[in-house]
Amino acid sequence: MTRRRCGLCTKYIATTEQLAFIGETNAAYYLEPPLHLSCAAYALQVCPRLHAAGDRIEVCLTHTYTLAEDRITGLTPEGDPARATFRFGDPLARDLAVLEFYLAFPDAPERRSGPAWLLAQQPRRDGEHPTSEQ
Known part of the structure; x- marks a missing residue:
């Protein structure tokens, strides 16, 4: 992508x-x-x-299309991944969360x-x- x-x-x-x-x-x-x-x-x-x-x-x-990053930021109380969407290439995202997917927005x-x-x-x-x- x-x-x-x-x-x-x-x-x-x-x-x-x-x-x-x-x-x-x-x-x-x-x-x-x-x-x-x-x-x-x-x-x-x-x-x-x-x-x-x-x-x-x-x-x-x-x-x-515009890219964004879907990142795992931690776990919910139920043990499911907590997620956040970051601007593509956001330098802080690497420190805050684990990349799971790129998201393409047409x-x-x-x-x-x-x-x-x-x-x-x-x-x-x-x-x-x-x-x-x-």
């Missing part, structure tokens, strides 16, 4: 390219790295968990249901591919 690499193929996603996050509908942030659009389409086709979730899965399209996201978005990615019968707007 910190290097803007695709979570599936691991190749760099150019800053001029739209990218996708896949997750639950209306997710505020994502734990998984972004994907190239073609890698997102592939994942939606072959991953049994994503396929089984149907319309509960959403594709979040964006060009940029900037100006366009949200589409996974199945509908995937259908729009399929080449049309006339041989034309969908536009980047889709």
Whole structure:
């Protein structure tokens, strides 16, 4: 996530390219790295968990995202991890808490249901591919 690499193929996603996050509908942030659009389409086709979730899965399209750090700050009285979210790279966070996840917050996201978005990615019968707007 910190290097803007695709979570599936691991190749760099150019800053001029739209990218996708896949997750639950209306997710505020994502734990998984972004994907190239073609890698997102592939994942939606072959991953049994994503396929089984149907319309509960959403594709979040964006060009940029903001990172934050989810850190464990201690334990609750019940023994569960106590957590806090820190600004990405906050120098005090390293001293205060243990990093567990990076959180990606999409900037100006366009949200589409996974199945509908995937259908729009399929080449049309006339041989034309969908536009980047889709």
